[in-house]
Every structure is written in C-alpha cells, then in structure tokens.
Amino acid sequence: MSLRAYLTSKIFFKQMIAAISIVLVIAFVFFNMLSYFTNHGEEITVPDLSKMTVEQAEEKLDSYDLDFVILDTLDYDKDFPKFAVVTQEPKPGAKVKSGRKVYLKLNAESYAQVVLPDLIEKTFRQAEPTLKSLGLELGEITYKPYLGKDMVLEMRHNGKVVKPGTKLMKTSKIDLVLGDGKIAFDENEIDSLLQKYEEGNE
Structure with missing residues (x-):
C-alpha cells in the first residue's frame, strides 16, 4: 500500500483516533495526580x-x-x-x-532608650526637629532673660534639669528654657551701676 493510500485509509484514522485518545487519557491522569500532590483547591x-x-x-x-x-x-x-x-x-x-x-x-517590651543630644546654645528651630527625630516629645517652653533670642539655655525632664548625654525613654517630654532676646543684669550689677552714677554726681 502506498503512503498516500495509507494516510487516507480507515486504518490510519482509527490509529490516529486511538493515539489521540491515549494522549488525552494520559494528560487527564497526569493533571489529576498533579492536583492531588500539590493540594490543588485545598487553600x-x-x-x-x-x-x-x-x-x-x-x-x-x-x-x-x-x-x-x-x-x-x-x-x-x-x-x-x-x-x-x-x-x-x-x-x-x-x-x-x-x-x-x-x-x-x-x-517590644518597652520603649527604647535614646541619648539626649547637646542642644545648649542651639536655636529652638534646630532643637525641635532634633528631639522629634529621636522619638522625644517637646514639652513646655519657658523663657528667661538672655541676649540670644530663642536659644536653648536648659533642658528639663519631669521638672529636673537634664544634661546632654542623659539616657531617656523614647516619647519622654523635654521642656526647654529659651532666651528671650533681652540682656539680663543681676541686682549686684544694677546696685554697682547706681553707686557709680551717684558718686559721679557728688
């Protein structure tokens, strides 16, 4: 039988259908086994x-x-x-x-500790972001006579003066004492100036 005659014969078509059926069965079994081993659908x-x-x-x-x-x-x-x-x-x-x-x-079990930076004689504009970057909170702001306006003179925590390098828990409130921009004279200096003035007018 010639190749052309074989390719157009019933035998060829039967064998082709049988081969396709076998491939389909194998593919069906394979994918079902794959789903079983990978727990497909069992999410x-x-x-x-x-x-x-x-x-x-x-x-x-x-x-x-x-x-x-x-x-x-x-x-x-x-x-x-x-x-x-x-x-x-x-x-x-x-x-x-x-x-x-x-x-x-x-x-964590509690807030981490941070080291209080040296803000003395720094401006308030420098001090505030520095404290916040460390996780510390800005507390009460007070002023006292000092030539440098808004310059940090003291840092306090719970009413006590704290020094740079002190370890504090994050979220601790830091109160700042700032300069008011005015020159301060103590009483002794004022008395001395008055005395000199009075002596000069005698």
Whole structure:
C-alpha cells in the first residue's frame, strides 16, 4: 500500500483516533495526580494574629495546619501588648496551602532608650526637629532673660534639669528654657551701676 493510500485509509484514522485518545487519557491522569500532590483547591485562609501572644498565635496556626517564624521585634507600640504580634506575612485573609509558614514581627517590651543630644546654645528651630527625630516629645517652653533670642539655655525632664548625654525613654517630654532676646543684669550689677552714677554726681 502506498503512503498516500495509507494516510487516507480507515486504518490510519482509527490509529490516529486511538493515539489521540491515549494522549488525552494520559494528560487527564497526569493533571489529576498533579492536583492531588500539590493540594490543588485545598487553600487555607490565613487568620488575623494581630495583638496575639506567641503562644496564642502558635495555637491558632496549629488549628489551621500552618507554621510560623518570628522575624524581628519592632519598636514599642503602646497600642499593642508587650511581645504581641504587630505584623504578619502573608496578611490576614490571604489564601495559602497547608503547612505554609507565616512570618511574624512582635512588639517590644518597652520603649527604647535614646541619648539626649547637646542642644545648649542651639536655636529652638534646630532643637525641635532634633528631639522629634529621636522619638522625644517637646514639652513646655519657658523663657528667661538672655541676649540670644530663642536659644536653648536648659533642658528639663519631669521638672529636673537634664544634661546632654542623659539616657531617656523614647516619647519622654523635654521642656526647654529659651532666651528671650533681652540682656539680663543681676541686682549686684544694677546696685554697682547706681553707686557709680551717684558718686559721679557728688
């Protein structure tokens, strides 16, 4: 039988249909087995672990057949309990497969300490952003006679004078005593000037 006659024969078409059927069956079995081994369609919704302790988060994730890894401790946030979950990845509501790891970041135990910078004889415009950049809060502003207007003369915390280099908790309030731009004379200087004036007029 010639090639042309074979390609147009019933035998060829039957064999072609059989081959296509075999390929389709193999493909069907393969993709079904792949779905079985990859847990296709068995997705888990990640729970919200916010503000949970590590123990509570572990218990919750175990019930969902999920694992966890603690990545880091973040700066203390007063809106969260100590060592509670602050952020998680994947986010709550995300769809994942069984056994997936959820990465956690926890709240610190307390505010970190910062070193009070030397702001003496710095201007208020320099002092304010410096304090805020360190996580310190600006407290009460008072003035006293001094030639340099708005120049920092003293730093106080809880009513006490604090020196540069003092370690304080973040969010501590720092009160500043500034110069009012006026020259100050103490009583002794005034008395001395009056005495000289009176002696000069005798």
